[in-house]
Amino acid sequence: MEHVTVNFYREDEIEAPILIEGLPGVGHVGKLVADHLIDELEGELIAEIYSLHFPPQVIVGDHGVTKLVCNEIYRCEKDGKAILFLVGDFQSTSAEGHYILTESYLDIAEDLGVRRIYALGGYGVGHLVENPRVLSAVNMEHLRPEVEAAGGSFENAGMGGVIVGASGLLLGLGEVRGIEGICLMGETSGYIVDPRSADSLLAVLSSLLGIEVDHTFLQERAEDMEQAIAAIQEAEEARGREELNYIG
Amino acid sequence: MEHVTVNFYREDEIEAPILIEGLPGVGHVGKLVADHLIDELEGELIAEIYSLHFPPQVIVGDHGVTKLVCNEIYRCEKDGKAILFLVGDFQSTSAEGHYILTESYLDIAEDLGVRRIYALGGYGVGHLVENPRVLSAVNMEHLRPEVEAAGGSFENAGMGGVIVGASGLLLGLGEVRGIEGICLMGETSGYIVDPRSADSLLAVLSSLLGIEVDHTFLQERAEDMEQAIAAIQEAEEARGREELNYIG
Amino acid sequence: MEHVTVNFYREDEIEAPILIEGLPGVGHVGKLVADHLIDELEGELIAEIYSLHFPPQVIVGDHGVTKLVCNEIYRCEKDGKAILFLVGDFQSTSAEGHYILTESYLDIAEDLGVRRIYALGGYGVGHLVENPRVLSAVNMEHLRPEVEAAGGSFENAGMGGVIVGASGLLLGLGEVRGIEGICLMGETSGYIVDPRSADSLLAVLSSLLGIEVDHTFLQERAEDMEQAIAAIQEAEEARGREELNYIG
Amino acid sequence: MEHVTVNFYREDEIEAPILIEGLPGVGHVGKLVADHLIDELEGELIAEIYSLHFPPQVIVGDHGVTKLVCNEIYRCEKDGKAILFLVGDFQSTSAEGHYILTESYLDIAEDLGVRRIYALGGYGVGHLVENPRVLSAVNMEHLRPEVEAAGGSFENAGMGGVIVGASGLLLGLGEVRGIEGICLMGETSGYIVDPRSADSLLAVLSSLLGIEVDHTFLQERAEDMEQAIAAIQEAEEARGREELNYIG
Numbered sequence: 003m004e005h006v007t008v009n010f011y012r013e014d015e016i017e018a019p020i021l022i023e024g025l026p027g028v029g030h031v032g033k034l035v036a037d038h039l040i041d042e043l044e045g046e047l048i049a050e051i052y053s054l055h056f057p058p059q060v061i062v063g064d065h066g067v068t069k070l071v072c073n074e075i076y077r078c079e080k081d082g083k084a085i086l087f088l089v090g091d092f093q094s095t096s097a098e099g100h101y102i103l104t105e106s107y108l109d110i111a112e113d114l115g116v117r118r119i120y121a122l123g124g125y126g127v128g129h130l131v132e133n134p135r136v137l138s139a140v141n142m143e144h145l146r147p148e149v150e151a152a153g154g155s156f157e158n159a160g161m162g163g164v165i166v167g168a169s170g171l172l173l174g175l176g177e178v179r180g181i182e183g184i185c186l187m188g189e190t191s192g193y194i195v196d197p198r199s200a201d202s203l204l205a206v207l208s209s210l211l212g213i214e215v216d217h218t219f220l221q222e223r224a225e226d227m228e229q230a231i232a233a234i235q236e237a238e239e240a241r242g243r244e245e246l247n248y249i250g
Numbered sequence: 251m252e253h254v255t256v257n258f259y260r261e262d263e264i265e266a267p268i269l270i271e272g273l274p275g276v277g278h279v280g281k282l283v284a285d286h287l288i289d290e291l292e293g294e295l296i297a298e299i300y301s302l303h304f305p306p307q308v309i310v311g312d313h314g315v316t317k318l319v320c321n322e323i324y325r326c327e328k329d330g331k332a333i334l335f336l337v338g339d340f341q342s343t344s345a346e347g348h349y350i351l352t353e354s355y356l357d358i359a360e361d362l363g364v365r366r367i368y369a370l371g372g373y374g375v376g377h378l379v380e381n382p383r384v385l386s387a388v389n390m391e392h393l394r395p396e397v398e399a400a401g402g403s404f405e406n407a408g409m410g411g412v413i414v415g416a417s418g419l420l421l422g423l424g425e426v427r428g429i430e431g432i433c434l435m436g437e438t439s440g441y442i443v444d445p446r447s448a449d450s451l452l453a454v455l456s457s458l459l460g461i462e463v464d465h466t467f468l469q470e471r472a473e474d475m476e477q478a479i480a481a482i483q484e485a486e487e488a489r490g491r492e493e494l495n496y497i498g
Numbered sequence: 499m500e501h502v503t504v505n506f507y508r509e510d511e512i513e514a515p516i517l518i519e520g521l522p523g524v525g526h527v528g529k530l531v532a533d534h535l536i537d538e539l540e541g542e543l544i545a546e547i548y549s550l551h552f553p554p555q556v557i558v559g560d561h562g563v564t565k566l567v568c569n570e571i572y573r574c575e576k577d578g579k580a581i582l583f584l585v586g587d588f589q590s591t592s593a594e595g596h597y598i599l600t601e602s603y604l605d606i607a608e609d610l611g612v613r614r615i616y617a618l619g620g621y622g623v624g625h626l627v628e629n630p631r632v633l634s635a636v637n638m639e640h641l642r643p644e645v646e647a648a649g650g651s652f653e654n655a656g657m658g659g660v661i662v663g664a665s666g667l668l669l670g671l672g673e674v675r676g677i678e679g680i681c682l683m684g685e686t687s688g689y690i691v692d693p694r695s696a697d698s699l700l701a702v703l704s705s706l707l708g709i710e711v712d713h714t715f716l717q718e719r720a721e722d723m724e725q726a727i728a729a730i731q732e733a734e735e736a737r738g739r740e741e742l743n744y745i746g
Numbered sequence: 747m748e749h750v751t752v753n754f755y756r757e758d759e760i761e762a763p764i765l766i767e768g769l770p771g772v773g774h775v776g777k778l779v780a781d782h783l784i785d786e787l788e789g790e791l792i793a794e795i796y797s798l799h800f801p802p803q804v805i806v807g808d809h810g811v812t813k814l815v816c817n818e819i820y821r822c823e824k825d826g827k828a829i830l831f832l833v834g835d836f837q838s839t840s841a842e843g844h845y846i847l848t849e850s851y852l853d854i855a856e857d858l859g860v861r862r863i864y865a866l867g868g869y870g871v872g873h874l875v876e877n878p879r880v881l882s883a884v885n886m887e888h889l890r891p892e893v894e895a896a897g898g899s900f901e902n903a904g905m906g907g908v909i910v911g912a913s914g915l916l917l918g919l920g921e922v923r924g925i926e927g928i929c930l931m932g933e934t935s936g937y938i939v940d941p942r943s944a945d946s947l948l949a950v951l952s953s954l955l956g957i958e959v960d961h962t963f964l965q966e967r968a969e970d971m972e973q974a975i976a977a978i979q980e981a982e983e984a985r986g987r988e989e990l991n992y993i994g
Binding site (some may be wrong): 300302303305306307308309310311312313314315316317318319343344 | 590593594596597598600634635636637638639642652654655656657658659660661662663666667669670671673674679681
């Protein structure tokens with residue numbers, strides 16, 4: 003069995019200069035943004051990626067029909083700009099598998115003419131963040147001014163941080179192939195799926211892409227989430243007061 | 251050393267359109283059904299499968315004679331229908347091994363003309379079940395009505411469930427090869443070897459296969475098990491009453 | 499790098515019909531017997547086996563000179579009988595490695611004309627044993643009477659036991675190649691290095707080999723060990739009495 | 747993907763008879779010495795080593811620019827003597843990977859004409875050491891007098907110790923290729939990064955190399971560290987006295 007198998011649904015006119023990666027990670031921030039963009043830009047599924055480095059399982063879908071675990075490549079066009087997306091529910095089950103899978107992702111990217119990759123993710127800080135920054139890293143120094151102009155922050159630079167998994171390796175192994183890589187990480191608590199952080203990230207990303215995207219859906223999800231959290235906090239405070247009365 | 255080695259005891263007239271998988275899993279439900287069918291239909295051992303993805307050990311048999319761990323292929327004929335069985339005591343020791351072993355199982359299936367696979371297992375619910383349902387999944391949507399007509403339930407669909415290991419991958423990787431796959435999972439507590447759940451599963455499976463099978467053995471085992479559980483519960487209640495008396 | 503590398507110190511006249519395996523295991527029983535035999539029969543080191551499936555380390559020897567971890571093949575001749583030994587300090591670090599290493603051991607055995615393998619080990623029972631039995635298993639049924647005549651017991655047969663690691667796989671994978679395999683396991687507590695169990699095992703093994711071996715060294719080590727254990731037990735009983743006096 | 751990839755920045759006139767390994771380990775002693783020597787001798791980066799046996803991540807550098815994890819080869823010349831260094835932040839993530847990476851290190855060493863390797867490390871003793879010894883091991887017995895003359899100690903010999911990872915395997919696998927290997931291990935507590943131990947190690951190493959190196963930087967770091975530890979100890983004693991007063 004091959005380590006990685008790629009099935010294309012369409013072979014012609016699928017080139018694009020940009021690839022956006024939004025695989026699962028902290029706060030599902032990258033995944034939220036990528037899935038939102040695919041919805042808004044009406045992306046088309048062009049390929050599926052299977053691998054023995056994914057978990058050995060199938061997912062039971064809505065009609066009881068199984069689907070082998072895989073990641074997917076979508077393609078969108080907006081204002082004459084073509085963009086590819088790498089999305090899905092899985093990263094590698096092993097350390098070596100991360101390298102092997104990322105090399106496959108880059109093989110696909112090179113074949114389709116990709117010259118720049120945006121790797122999206124979350125940056126866990128351990129507490130709720132009201133105005134999440136979009137912390138950034140680049141794999142070539144000349145990319146930094148462009149990211150800063152779009153609102154990306156480099157305040158995390160020089161703190162010895164690492165970027166693990168597909169996002170990190172797309173920048174690291176991409177650089178070897180001469181592909182530009184920009185990693186955008188929305189600040190997030192790390193405890194919840196975080197649409198507010200995703201909304202901030204989307205603002206920076208759409209500025210970098212030079213396209214306008216409707217934020218309504220992410221903003222509504224963020225407000226729903228914030229109301230739910232406020233309700234929980236209120237209930238806890240109420241219980242706290244009761245306990246004080248009881249003691250008193 | 252090869253990853254997987256298959257030794258055939260017989261090479262001619264071993265084709266069959268159906269393969270039933272009953273490897274170990276929750277409540278040993280699938281294994282109970284497959285072993286019962288092989289007994290009732292007087293199956294013949296036609297192949298053994300060895301692999302470095304199985305545990306590195308031999309089993310000491312009844313006469314002190316060792317046997318290298320392996321899975322087995324049996325073949326039965328009933329009412330002019332030929333059926334293969336994949337049974338044994340082991341699944342892979344690693345995530346990657348599940349993929350490699352399942353591809354080997356499918357190679358054998360394809361070589362022997364298999365067009366449909368039944369993957370049998372248990373569906374753990376964490377409490378005793380009086381009338382266990384047979385929850386189901388299929389790898390092609392057109393198979394669903396047939397399964398429902400035979401008494402299989404799809405009430406688990408759309409809940410984000412996964413099927414792990416050989417059962418799941420036989421459906422997922424089988425689909426890629428155009429082999430129909432039906433997974434039948436008997437509801438079971440997950441705490442005991444469960445012949446009652448196996449009995450329910452056998453009813454659905456024999457209807458799908460269009461063959462009649464004697465259930466006596468499984469039903470007797472189920473009754474024995476239920477009497478044993480009832481005795482334990484009675485003893486516990488008696489002890490509970492005593493403790494109440496003592497406190498009183 | 500090769501998975502396994504074998505370096506021969508001598509190439510000619512090294513054939514032998516018998517291989518005795520005494521790698522580390524429960525109570526170091528097999529290792530004690532094999533090392534004792536190599537000493538008594540003045541074995542000659544003929545090969546070293548290196549592998550990336552052994553732990554990644556060197557051992558610092560008596561003069562501060564390092565030695566890469568390896569297993570060793572010794573050869574002895576006694577009364578015109580030639581015997582090979584597989585000994586050392588290591589088994590595989592992974593499940594797959596056990597298979598790969600054992601296939602290499604069997605390649606060497608086949609190349610050197612081995613027709614029978616004795617796999618030596620301990621059988622842990624969790625308590626001190628005064629007269630340890632030598633529990634046995636064979637990979638071909640016709641070997642059983644010979645083992646019983648030499649004093650080996652098969653009382654462990656039919657209890658669903660397994661033999662793990664090199665000892666088990668030498669029997670299991672050896673059978674595939676038509677090499678006879680006999681596993682001898684001295685009963686032992688599992689808590690201590692057990693020369694008494696090794697002494698019992700040696701009696702059965704030397705009867706099977708048809709050679710006489712001096713037991714003095716193993717018996718002295720056994721007596722030393724038993725005196726040490728008796729002293730500890732006496733001290734514990736004395737402390738027990740004191741505590742009783744104190745309470746009284 | 748290759749297991750290991752080596753990128754050379756320079757191809758000509760890079761040969762050297764000596765390689766010094768200072769990868770991360772106990773007390774970072776080896777790394778401190780190697781990095782100090784590269785600084786003092788103004789080493790030139792000549793190659794980077796990438797591998798799927800390293801952790802799957804990139805490091806975010808000072809300007810927010812990512813760097814794929816790798817180890818590095820530096821080259822220095824001093825008094826007409828050429829020396830190579832193997833340094834970096836990573837060892838293998840798996841047992842097998844240690845073997846595969848070390849074979850690659852040795853391939854590079856052989857290509858560049860290396861005839862002797864110094865593997866530097868720490869020797870953890872679990873308590874602070876005022877005058878750390880430099881414990882030693884060699885892969886060929888004839889090397890021992892030279893190491894002793896330079897101040898290396900062999901008091902650890904014959905205690906059944908092991909040297910794990912790249913340092914150990916460079917000696918073990920190097921011996922197979924006929925490359926001399928000397929392992930120098932500065933005694934250290936194991937709790938702190940230990941420049942005092944590194945300073946002792948540097949004295950022995952520079953004597954072996956026959957070159958003079960300025961120790962100032964390491965000695966200053968050692969004094970800073972010792973003052974910090976003394977301050978902590980004083981604070982703890984003060985708190986101890988207070989607690990006694992409180993009890994009294």
